[in-house]
Amino acid sequence: MPRHKPLTQDPIAEAKRQWTANGWQHAANGMAAVTSVMRAQQLMLAQVETALRPHGLSFARFELLRLLGFTREGRMPMASAITRLQVHPTSVTNTVARLVRDGLLRREAHPEDGRAAFLILTDEGRKVVEQSTASLNGVFENLGSSVSEITTLVGILARFREGAGDFSPPRPVPDPL
Amino acid sequence: MPRHKPLTQDPIAEAKRQWTANGWQHAANGMAAVTSVMRAQQLMLAQVETALRPHGLSFARFELLRLLGFTREGRMPMASAITRLQVHPTSVTNTVARLVRDGLLRREAHPEDGRAAFLILTDEGRKVVEQSTASLNGVFENLGSSVSEITTLVGILARFREGAGDFSPPRPVPDPL
DNA sequence: CGCATTTCAGCCCAACTGAGATGC
């Protein structure tokens, strides 16, 4: 992890001040939000990658393994993984190739659809995913934010993601009539 | 921009359910927070990069130009940029090289310290930073979240960043005595 | 035939590491 010179004040608060001073008041809040999310992501990713490095995984690789690990038999069609992870098909091909190279995953032909591929966790892969999940949970349990802050954060970002077209709501209130 | 298959429900809510079902209740909230921030960052970055592409800038390049644009004379020592942007020195060298190549920035020797470099905005660079800021502000003004949500989000993430050692607080309440 | 699934080659960017040049 890179060690940066600690700043004596919040650079985002400073940027917001400058945005306002330049007459961009209407954009200042949004700028602060976007910059905050970018920076928080960097910090979180650094912690996550530190926890995963001993297991030989990146976060992208972990996410795919974790998905497989949640299925009953440790197998899933490629297409499902692509949809669920919301990434580009070639990125998944790439991620899978590395996991196969490391012996954590196997690729098999789909029994019915000759175009499709099945991803299958190896025994080693199953072991790694459980161990790395345990390491990651240590990070997740120590973010330094309160439960109520975290709940609020997740809610706000869920509404943002939905507004950005990330998913359709599950209609928590079923249609009356 | 990649076009993904829209999901019919929130994948993070689903992941949280699985975390809980596996007995990791204490980590489920943190997992949701980290995953939410990661995904929101992807969505925001995609919008930001779409707005910047016509100007020939990435977000990293924009941030450096914007920093320069806020100084009186459009000039700043390399070291200040490194500290303020909180990135690796070689990354700044790289970013600067691209901006110089594109004629938006000039590099000059520091008058007093022979080791140090000065970064100087060119006329073209100044024009580009103002135009691209205007484009970005369009994104910032239309995130789809309310002002109160954004304010809450920024506050929670500021506390997280501070806790993660990103900066030291400006001591809003000066020490009594 | 059109369409879906997946891969491949190749590109770009960001971020890093390690080494070294230069000057305080």
Add this chain to the structure above:
DNA sequence: CGCATCTCAGTTTGGCTGAAATGC
């Protein structure tokens, strides 16, 4: 001398595009 500043070469990664192979 040690240290700071910065650059360079090279690696890794992820994410993308365009093209193609294969099969529905």
